[in-house]
Amino acid sequence: xxxxxxxxxxxxxxxxxxxxxxxxxxxxxxxxxxxxxxxxxxxxxxxxxxxxxxxxxxxxxxxxxxxxxxxxxxxxxxxxxxxxxxxxxxxxxxxxxxxxxxxxxxxxxxxxxxxxxxxxxxxxxxxxxxxxxxxxxxxxxxxxxxxxxxxxxxxxxxxxxxxxxxxxxxxxxxxxxxxxxxxxxxxxxxxxxxxxxxxxxxxxxxxxxxxxxxxxxxxxxxxxxxxxxxxxxxxxxxxxxxxxxxxxxxxxxxxxxxxxxxxxxxxxxxxxxxxxxxxxxxxxxxxxxxxxxxxxxxxxxxxxxxxxxxxxxxxxxxxxxxxxxxxxxxxxxxxxxxxxxxxxxxxxxxxxxxxxxxxxxxxxxxxxxxxxxxxxxxxxxxxxxxxxxxxxxxxxxxxxxxxxxxxxxxxxxxxxxxxxxxxxxxxxxxxxxxxxxxxxxxxxxxxxxxxxxxxxxxxxxxxxxxxxxxxxxxxxxxxxxxxxxxxxxxxxxxxxxxxxxxxxxxxxxxxx
Amino acid sequence: xxxxxxxxxxxxxxxxxxxxxxxxxxxxxxxxxxxxxxxxxxxxxxxxxxxxxxxxxxxxxxxxxxxxxxxxxxxxxxxxxxxxxxxxxxxxxxxxxxxxxxxxxxxxxxxxxxxxxxxxxxxxxxxxxxxxxxxxxxxxxxxxxxxxxxxxxxxxxxxxxxxxxxxxxxxxxxxxxxxxxxxxxxxxxxxxxxxxxxxxxxxxxxxxxxxxxxxxxxxxxxxxxxxxxxxxxxxxxxxxxxxxxxxxxxxxxxxxxxxxxxxxxxxxxxxxxxxxxxxxxxxxxxxxxxxxxxxxxxxxxxxxxxxxxxxxxxxxxxxxxxxxxxxxxxxxxxxxxxxxxxxxxxxxxxxxxxxxxxxxxxxxxxxxxxxxxxxxxxxxxxxxxxxxxxxxxxxxxxxxxxxxxxxxxxxxxxxxxxxxxxxxxxxxxxxxxxxxxxxxxxxxxxxxxxxxxxxxxx
Numbered sequence: 001x002x003x004x005x006x007x008x009x010x011x012x013x014x015x016x017x018x019x020x021x022x023x024x025x026x027x028x029x030x031x032x033x034x035x036x037x038x039x040x041x042x043x044x045x046x047x048x049x050x051x052x053x054x055x056x057x058x059x060x061x062x063x064x065x066x067x068x069x070x071x072x073x074x075x076x077x078x079x080x081x082x083x084x085x086x087x088x089x090x091x092x093x094x095x096x097x098x099x100x101x102x103x104x105x106x107x108x109x110x111x112x113x114x115x116x117x118x119x120x121x122x123x124x125x126x127x128x129x130x131x132x133x134x135x136x137x138x139x140x141x142x143x144x145x146x147x148x149x150x151x152x153x154x155x156x157x158x159x160x161x162x163x164x165x166x167x168x169x170x171x172x173x174x175x176x177x178x179x180x181x182x183x184x185x186x187x188x189x190x191x192x193x194x195x196x197x198x199x200x201x202x203x204x205x206x207x208x209x210x211x212x213x214x215x216x217x218x219x220x221x222x223x224x225x226x227x228x229x230x231x232x233x234x235x236x237x238x239x240x241x242x243x244x245x246x247x248x249x250x251x252x253x254x255x256x257x258x259x260x261x262x263x264x265x266x267x268x269x270x271x272x273x274x275x276x277x278x279x280x281x282x283x284x285x286x287x288x289x290x291x292x293x294x295x296x297x298x299x300x301x302x303x304x305x306x307x308x309x310x311x312x313x314x315x316x317x318x319x320x321x322x323x324x325x326x327x328x329x330x331x332x333x334x335x336x337x338x339x340x341x342x343x344x345x346x347x348x349x350x351x352x353x354x355x356x357x358x359x360x361x362x363x364x365x366x367x368x369x370x371x372x373x374x375x376x377x378x379x380x381x382x383x384x385x386x387x388x389x390x391x392x393x394x395x396x397x398x399x400x401x402x403x404x405x406x407x408x409x410x411x412x413x414x415x416x417x418x419x420x421x422x423x424x425x426x427x428x429x430x431x432x433x434x435x436x437x438x439x440x441x442x443x444x445x446x447x448x449x450x451x452x453x454x455x456x457x458x459x460x461x462x463x464x465x466x467x468x469x470x471x472x473x474x475x476x477x478x479x480x481x482x483x484x485x486x487x488x489x490x491x492x493x494x495x496x497x498x499x500x501x502x503x504x505x506x507x508x509x510x511x512x
Numbered sequence: 513x514x515x516x517x518x519x520x521x522x523x524x525x526x527x528x529x530x531x532x533x534x535x536x537x538x539x540x541x542x543x544x545x546x547x548x549x550x551x552x553x554x555x556x557x558x559x560x561x562x563x564x565x566x567x568x569x570x571x572x573x574x575x576x577x578x579x580x581x582x583x584x585x586x587x588x589x590x591x592x593x594x595x596x597x598x599x600x601x602x603x604x605x606x607x608x609x610x611x612x613x614x615x616x617x618x619x620x621x622x623x624x625x626x627x628x629x630x631x632x633x634x635x636x637x638x639x640x641x642x643x644x645x646x647x648x649x650x651x652x653x654x655x656x657x658x659x660x661x662x663x664x665x666x667x668x669x670x671x672x673x674x675x676x677x678x679x680x681x682x683x684x685x686x687x688x689x690x691x692x693x694x695x696x697x698x699x700x701x702x703x704x705x706x707x708x709x710x711x712x713x714x715x716x717x718x719x720x721x722x723x724x725x726x727x728x729x730x731x732x733x734x735x736x737x738x739x740x741x742x743x744x745x746x747x748x749x750x751x752x753x754x755x756x757x758x759x760x761x762x763x764x765x766x767x768x769x770x771x772x773x774x775x776x777x778x779x780x781x782x783x784x785x786x787x788x789x790x791x792x793x794x795x796x797x798x799x800x801x802x803x804x805x806x807x808x809x810x811x812x813x814x815x816x817x818x819x820x821x822x823x824x825x826x827x828x829x830x831x832x833x834x835x836x837x838x839x840x841x842x843x844x845x846x847x848x849x850x851x852x853x854x855x856x857x858x859x860x861x862x863x864x865x866x867x868x869x870x871x872x873x874x875x876x877x878x879x880x881x882x883x884x885x886x887x888x889x890x891x892x893x894x895x896x897x898x899x900x901x902x903x904x905x906x907x908x909x910x911x912x913x914x915x916x917x918x919x920x921x922x923x924x925x926x927x928x929x930x931x932x933x934x935x936x937x938x939x940x941x942x943x944x945x946x947x948x949x950x951x952x953x954x955x956x957x958x959x960x961x962x963x964x965x966x967x968x969x970x
Contacts, residue, residue: 174652186652276769316769349693357654362691365774369673370824371695373782378705435708505709507775 019279022286025309029066035311037066039421044314047512048272049073049305050115052327055403055418070305074153074298078113087112088146095138099339102352105145106338106345109326120152120297121145122322123271125352127264128163128195129360130172132353140168140222141353156264156295160251164191167219173358176219180232183211188250190358196254198263202239209236213245261292265300272304274316275364283309315511318367321348323512324376328383328504331418333402334394336383341390344382348375368510380504384497396500397493411496419503432502557949558820560813560829560865560880561658563684564858565839567636568884569851570904570932573609574623574921578602581924585891589847589898599623603921608856611863612907619915620866620875621907622968626922627941628903628934632886635900636838639885644686646939646958656686657942658828659694661950661957665827666692672781672825679812681836700793700815709783789822796821802868809833810861817868820878827950833858841884845895858882862909869911879910879949883938889930901931906941912970940965 019025031037042061046053050073053061061069091104109118125148132141144166151159163169170176175187188210192202216231217224236245238253245253254260262281265288269279291300304310319327322345329336342352349372355361386392399418400411416422416429424432503509576582577593579602596604597613605612615621629648633639642648646657655663662675676695677683683696697703796802796818804810809831816829833854834840843851862880869875887904903922922932943962946954948969955961 276771316771318771318775347696356688357690359690365771366691367693368775368778369693370778370782370785371673371676372693373779374705374786375695375703377707377709377782378703381705381707501707502709505705505707505779507772507779510775511771 019277019283019309022283025283026287026303026307028306029308029311031066038062039417040314040423041066041311042069043421044311045069045073045305047319047323047327048310048317049119050330051109051119051323052331054331054333055399055414058418058421066311067306070302073116073305074302076114080112080114080117083111083113084149091142091146092139095142099342100138101142101145102342102346102354103338105352106322106326106341109322110329110335110338115330116301117149117152120301121149123268124148124152124159126271126355126360126363127267128169129355129358130169131355134172135168137168137171137222140171144168145353151297153298153301154296156297157251157255159297160195160255161248163195164247164251165217165224167222167224170217170219170224175214175217178211178215178217178230180215180230183208183215183232185211187211188214191250192254194358194360196260196263197257198259198266201257201259201263205237206239209238209245210250212236213238213250214247217247255295258288258292261288261295264288265291268300268304270363272301273310274313275318276313276316315508317512318364319510319512320361320363320367321345321350321372321376322352324348324504324510325379325383327512328380328500329394332394332396332399332500334399336390336393341383344375344379348372348379373510376510377501377505381501384501384504386494386497395493396496400492400496406492408492408495411492412499415496415500415503419500420508424506424508428506428508432499432506435502555823555874555877556825556827557951558827558829558878559945559950560816560831560878561686562809562858562862562880562882563686563830563832563834564841564854564882564884565640565832565834565836566841566843566884567639567886567888567900568841568882568904569843569847569898570887570901571890571898572847572851573606573855574599574625574905575604575606576602576921576924577604579924581890585924587892588896589892599917601917601921603917605859606852606855608852609859611859615863615866615909616915619970620911620913621909621915622913622918623916624906624908624918624936624941624965624968626903626919626932626935627883627906627938628886629937629939630934632902632934634886634902636842636885639900641685643883643885643938644684644688646942654688655690656684656688657957658686658830659689659692661828661946661952662687662694663689663691664952664956674826675828675830676819676826677830678815678819679830679832680808681832684830684832684836687830697815697819700789700818704786704789709779709786785822785824789818789824792818792821799871802864802871804864804868805860807857807861809857810864813861813865814868817865817874820869820874821872833861843888843897844893844899845897847897862907866909875911877911879908879913879945881941881945882907883941887932890924890927890932891930899930902928903932903934906938908945908968914967914970918965918968936965937962944968 029035039058039062042058043053045061045066046057049070050057064072087104087108091101091108094104095101097103109115112118125145128144128148130141130144132138135141144163147162147166148159151162170178170187173184173187173190175184178184178187185207189207192207192210193199212232212234213236216226216228218227218230219225231246233244235242238245238250239257241253243249262284265284266279269284287300287303290303325341325345345351346354349367350361361367382388383390383394384396396415397411400406400414403414405411405414412433416424571582571586572589572591575591575596577591577596577598583590591604591607593604595607597607597610598604599613599616605616612621616623629642631648633642633648644656645653647653658675662673665674673692673694675687675692676697677687678697680698683694687694695703796814802814802817804814812831816831819826819829832839840850840854865880866875866878869878883906884904887901888898889901891898893899919936922935924932926933928934939958939962942958943954944964946952946957947964954964
């Protein structure tokens with residue numbers, strides 16, 4: 001049997017077991033003895049909702065429990081408005097600078113006190129996936145992203161209305177002019193197929209009717225204008241309804257279709273919960289029905305993030321390039337130059353403001369091939385190097401020291417807990433230590449001959465690594481894989497940089 | 513069925529069994545992973561697409577030196593009979609292209625004449641876009657012709673992305689995909705990670721999302737049958753800390769999760785590919801047999817040759833000459849020297865590339881195809897340059913092809929607004945390389961059926 005066939009069989013066998021019971025799936029996760037709350041699930045929540053957690057956030061989440069933590073991610077106590085206002089100003093001023101808006105957006109991702117809002121903004125950018133390659137107007141793209149962010153956790157109808165009236169969106173879809181005599185069809189097709197109903201939920205006649213309803217709207221001098229005489233005021237038949245519809249009617253009718261809420265819930269499911277198996281309709285239906293009441297995105301997200309299903313979808317998603325890189329920097333509480341980062345991420349397939357088509361990024365397995373894995377490894381190497389394009393600003397040893405880990409032993413334990421919450425296959429753990437000690441700054445005297453079981457990185461106890469690792473205790477520990485010389489100032493930094501690069505090349509690091 | 517370690521490796525590497533352990537190979541790779549460094553039997557055909565940016569002057573590339581109209585209309589730019597490298601039918605190659613004459617005589621160069629398309633455009637962006645999308649009649653095409661071919665190959669289950677751009681400019685739109693991420697390689701030196709990877713543990717088939725081997729040691733990770741997993745109660749994942757090698761129960765939900773295995777497999781492929789590429793680079797440096805001139809294009813093609821030899825599953829390479837954008841072939845003024853220099857870079861680089869590939873019979877697996885967004889006007893413009901035109905020749909260079917002239921030279925008495933008219937639609941050339949050379953379905957890629965050219969493949 002081929003590997004693919006095996007895979008398909010496993011998927012179909014397992015499907016009903018985990019996804020068959022919506023009331024369990026969407027009920028809030030309550031830790032108990034079988035399903036305890038620990039570092040790994042805290043890491044899971046932060047990877048999905050916040051591009052990864054730093055050590056303080058992990059510890060706070062352990063103390064708070066899952067439900068309180070979700071609440072804080074949705075409604076952080078920090079001054080989000082102030083932060084966003086400041087960055088809005090930077091972005092408007094910086095749209096034409098080197099790196100432009102993508103670089104500013106990445107910087108925002110690294111620094112924001114409300115990462116879930118940025119994750120949602122990114123989701124909407126992928127949903128309303130216009131590209132500056134066509135719009136070719138950074139200032140308009142800036143306005144478009146800001147409107148996505150304003151409504152990212154708000155109500156979908158307001159977001160949709162704003163997007164449909166946003167000049168950048170019309171320009172990208174070739175709808176600069178929507179004349180009565182020649183209605184544009186690309187814009188209404190995207191509106192129905194990508195923005196609301198989803199593929200297969202409408203006919204070609206619906207596209208034409210929507211196109212006629214959108215006539216009269218023109219983009220001139222980067223503003224949207226209505227020219228009444230260019231509006232086709234004849235009767236149109238759209239999705240079973242009839243009338244002299246205009247732009248607002250189209251939005252209303254699209255929102256009335258159950259397909260719209262279902263399409264959005266499915267997309268959010270794939271973005272936040274799992275990319276492994278398409279969820280059955282029975283699982284989506286209750287959430288979609290509740291969402292369709294008022295289309296409040298924050299409530300939908302709250303249900304999803306609090307759910308049993310969310311907390312059982314561990315490592316069922318592949319990190320996007322942005323999640324890969326930001327997920328390396330945020331846990332280390334560092335900062336890197338984002339002009340270079342924006343272009344490196346574009347090379348890995350995720351140029352911000354340049355999604356490949358109106359369908360957005362394919363995502364999931366599409367991110368991964370042997371070349372992008374080499375590219376990701378190279379990016380991690382550059383980000384973590386002591387010098388080079390990123391100027392060595394990211395320093396795992398500084399983070400380790402901040403939490404009291406000043407030796408190679410406890411420093412490595414700390415990194416393993418921080419990045420993987422300790423959850424690595426034993427074999428990977430061993431290989432990491434060997435490679436790091438053989439080719440890293442630390443050298444091992446007797447690695448090859450040492451088959452001893454003890455390894456300084458602990459298995460994933462939820463207790464944080466001890467900060468009391470000293471030279472004496474390390475030197476007497478069995479299975480020593482570093483020498484005391486790595487404790488010279490500077491060497492610890494090199495050693496942990498090297499270890500972090502190796503960690504970022506592990507298969508597990510690409511899983512969110 | 514239980515996947516054995518051997519099966520897994522076979523799947524992951526398509527591995528041949530022979531081991532050739534070179535002392536230069538990184539020590540972190542297991543012996544089995546090294547097996548992948550041995551080229552498998554049977555090579556796939558490879559296409560190199562070379563874009564000449566700016567609109568190459570076909571009339572001064574393949575010169576109709578016996579045609580009075582040519583000489584009349586080009587008082588300063590014309591190339592006289594005694595200077596061109598004579599082919600036949602009154603045609604000769606530009607004086608700076610002796611290397612192409614050699615390829616032509618050896619049967620490694622085909623010249624497809626009069627290539628263009630109906631209502632062809634004469635501004636750079638629109639015309640280049642037409643060549644990239646291969647859908648001149650549509651306004652909102654979001655993918656390139658090669659991008660569509662790549663997406664189709666990936667959807668068909670190919671795990672290697674079969675296309676790549678090599679060169680210093682951003683990847684051209686022709687490679688634009690909807691799904692696959694196509695690599696753009698500025699230079700191999702910058703592109704490869706230096707780090708050696710601890711891949712050995714990834715050779716273990718992962719049992720589940722947890723990826724920890726159950727008791728029984730390495731290799732038995734797939735020991736829990738799907739049925740057993742499925743019958744477990746649903747639980748939120750958790751892990752019990754365990755010591756040493758005896759581990760696990762962890763993620764019942766993870767039993768349905770194919771992603772960890774997928775990532776292990778691809779990481780392994782990446783590491784094996786990296787090792788093969790490094791080996792190819794070392795071999796190239798060690799033999800010194802392949803002499804490439806110093807031109808940037810030659811260096812790009814040298815990288816392409818190394819990538820080809822590494823057998824990374826790449827079927828389509830895209831490279832560029834002229835600098836992208838409105839490139840160097842846009843010779844509105846003082847054309848002679850600039851154009852000659854570009855043609856020398858083109859011909860000598862391609863000849864060196866073919867010579868390199870010939871050493872170990874790789875030439876039989878490779879075709880290189882040039883294209884430019886348009887040709888140029890017959891008449892000189894008063895500034896010793898030429899304007900934007902229409903049809904122009906396309907070069908095909910490589911091993912198993914039938915060299916020579918394909919189709920007649922366009923007439924100089926029946927012109928399309930002062931430029932040679934096309935008689936061969938460029939999508940027929942695309943169909944030829946897709947159907948006949950790569951074995952891709954050209955109709956699916958191009959959206960309609962174009963007849964491949966006859967008599968090009970040997």
